[in-house]
Amino acid sequence: MSAPSLGTVWRASLRRELTLIWRSPADIVQPLFFFVVVVSLFPLALSPKPALLALVAPGAVWVAALLAVMLSLDGLFRRDQESGALDLLLTAPVVSVVPVAAKLLAHWLLTGLPLALIAPLLGYMLQLPVAVLDTLMVSVLLGTPTLTVVGAIGAALTVGLNRGGILLAVLVLPLYVPVLVFGAGVVRTALDGLPTGGLLAVLGAILALAVSLGPVAVALGLRISAGD
Amino acid sequence: MSAPSLGTVWRASLRRELTLIWRSPADIVQPLFFFVVVVSLFPLALSPKPALLALVAPGAVWVAALLAVMLSLDGLFRRDQESGALDLLLTAPVVSVVPVAAKLLAHWLLTGLPLALIAPLLGYMLQLPVAVLDTLMVSVLLGTPTLTVVGAIGAALTVGLNRGGILLAVLVLPLYVPVLVFGAGVVRTALDGLPTGGLLAVLGAILALAVSLGPVAVALGLRISAGD
Amino acid sequence: MDAPRLTVRQLGCERDHRMLFEYLDFSARNGEIWQVTGANGAGKTTLLRILVGLHGFYQGRVEWSAPLSPSLLYLGHQPGVREELTARENLEYSRALSGQTGDPDAALAALDLYGFEDVPAGRLSAGQQRRIALARLWLDGKDVWILDEPFTAIDQHGVAALDQRLRQAAEQGVLVIYTSHHRVGDGVQRLHLGEDIEVAR
């Protein structure tokens, strides 16, 4: 009988996901807010001495971004699962990778991207020299999609279990290590005045890997959670 | 008709809460694991230079402890609310502060206390001098009860809302600032070789305030969430 | 006849911008059984929560002739049973919290849970879990029972036993107020919320 074209499904899914996030703006604002708050905790916990802060800044911004993305993913599939929309997606006559990818893209556009855009401001507040702020932004820009995709695998696997975010955290944080190492590493290298091209390339390669294989893994995770 | 004595309620509540946490050991292990993972992210995100690490260590351990406690609180009342046990508690013929306080104590004993016990180990891994490790432990020991109580207020207010942990984080993290400042401040002061008695006293005073007023606020928050 | 234990005057409640009920007036005495009926979403649960003091956003007056909380046995929509605890642990906790008296094991046995006392509730069926909560009705020391859908998930045999227990308690002077979609029995007062349409089930 009738099966839709991939293009139709992609467009319809993307429109839906963007509308959904748009309708509950708290979902965009809260991760951003969390990011800002966690970054601001560091100067309070360390000393506010500019020289020390600048050294810590790349790590602090990156750890905070990572936690913000991870926490925002906790609810990525929850409401779809509770409302039964997830079953709809999994029984549809298209590979579920397409709507899943649309979901991931929408999520990144409305949470990861804002994080990247605000990262330079936070870097500045942490006394990073202005010259490395663009590197910071680029690194977050290249890193957050990977965080989204990898975290979404964890979210997919834990969607049926109402354990709160901490199980997700335990699953996902170890997987975030490579992004963290290279992401913060790029900024540190820039701070030292060294060329960052190579490291950015690695970050890009990880991104490519995550973006190409990740959605398949997420879709598979959702199937497994549904009971297959 | 019949109302129970406060002592009976206190003992029955404490036994129940401890049994509950004991039966699902994941609730104890996960915050601890999260704590360890987040602390280990720092050497990866910063550079592993011992001198820098030691400077960052007090802040890193404290920020991680704070996040671990906060995330573990997300589910503090959730299952009681979903199962209806919370309504039982709120309609009981004793002030609900008593069972609430038992709950908070049990939670701290099985999450906050383990964090404090493991903190010196993590401090050592972050190259803190051995001489300040005891100060680190004492500061976490004095700080975590406050984190539990203050965070529980947020958890009580958000218990009915299935927004995931990020709303809780947004509410609670700003309230955690004083504990963070003094907690990490104590360790920094010890690192500088200065006397820490005054700061520890302040931490203790905050603790006293939180422990005396906190449970009342938590109970009130639960009432509000129930619809009163 | 003695004074009413509960007097409700001009009670109205709005939720989600919808008036659930308005100008509700009734009074109930010890020894009476009241069944609250109404369609899904009519506000039965909300009414019970107002009566026990869990829901505070309403207009009008709810008056209990004596302080409610020492007399109250409230069973909400959710049974209040934690899956991690055994049947006995659950019952003993709620017994301690509410200050009831009586033998938990006997109460559990009365509900056909003999032999299941030490099984974690999560491993029991939905009906058995509700029975753990209902076992409180077989303990002593409370004379106002407010029960939200006590018959849900209970099989026919259990429904009969429960019905008999409610009548027996009323004879001993307990005021029983419960919600249910079941037919209203003899000697039970009916309080209907919403338009009076007979809904097929």
Place this chain on the structure above:
Amino acid sequence: MDAPRLTVRQLGCERDHRMLFEYLDFSARNGEIWQVTGANGAGKTTLLRILVGLHGFYQGRVEWSAPLSPSLLYLGHQPGVREELTARENLEYSRALSGQTGDPDAALAALDLYGFEDVPAGRLSAGQQRRIALARLWLDGKDVWILDEPFTAIDQHGVAALDQRLRQAAEQGVLVIYTSHHRVGDGVQRLHLGEDIEVAR
């Protein structure tokens, strides 16, 4: 008579260390209506999820004569309606995802949702939300309908309309399989799970 669309052989499923059903055998043809019955927890939902491929842990064989997914219209226990989206947005998304054809507005109108198309579903009543999901039955392009409790939360008038729609579809060659606690109608095949006890409601 043509070959069966669905053949189930020796199907068994265990959940939570309990055998829900075992040695289930039946075959269903296009144009037939099947109602799955059974007590709460008997495994009705689980059976439907096995049939549509959402639940993979079972023994035995489930065979569809042609690939299922392009023909399948599945409606789960939860209606799959997101509260943040309007009725039309919800329907249009599920239409695009499943590749159905037909006019969403007409379908919504057939379910008395005319005038509610642009209201976020969260502001509609439970019954109206389920109607949004049911509106998919008034779109075209699917000939295997698997519906979990389609009559829940629907009022008498709606139940009649839905029943008629199912019969009309079957006449046009659709295979309909649904679960329900309602009485089994004429010309509907019954598949009962669990012991055959009549449960009072």
Place this chain on the structure above:
Amino acid sequence: MWKTIKRWYHQLGSPRYFYRFCEAVLPWLVPVSLALLAVGLVWGLVYAPVERYQGDSYRIIYIHVPASSGALMGYIAMGVAGLVALVWRMKMAEVMLKALAPFGAVLAAVSLLTGALWGKPTWGTYWQWDARMTSMLILLFLYLGIMALQNAIRDPRQAARAAALLAVVGVINVVIVKYSVEWLNTLHQGATLKVVGESSIDASMKWPLLISMAGLWLLYAANVLMRARTEVLSRERRSGWVRRLVRGGEA
């Protein structure tokens, strides 16, 4: 005196009376506040003398100080309203609490922004983790938290009570924060601030400051009353007086 306060308390506690009070006050409160603000700002930004050490950049003070103090006062007012709402279950306190948050958050943001802009010429950086700045940042977070909580809870009365509890806890927290960051993070650039110490400020600079401060506070008050009025109407829309009002009658 006490009697008058008590009468006011009870009258303003009644939504209908409160609505009439708003109707009476707002028509002049808005223009007066705007006029004061305009006078203060024009005087301060254009006519007041140039500051000896900082040149023209100091003129930001005419926005910065009113905004900063407004944000602080607003939060304290929220805490008071929260306490009243929790202890005496006064409906109007809940309404006020909700109305106080948005403008307060804006003022906190303005304070941070103007402070940052001012910091560049004076301290050479837009941002320092100075005690005042840090506590204002946290104040902004607290404002946003309260708004987020109010947003997340569907029932307006429940939302208000939850926010009330959070506001009360927050006020205690603000006090400790202020104290704690001052104690431990003393980077405060005392010298620059002393330029306008208690009495050393010149009258020609002080008056425009006071005027714009009064203007901004009154504007805040007007904003709160407007928001509260809308909220009262929405909460009381079933009552007789609102129905009459909608039909074009008197409140």
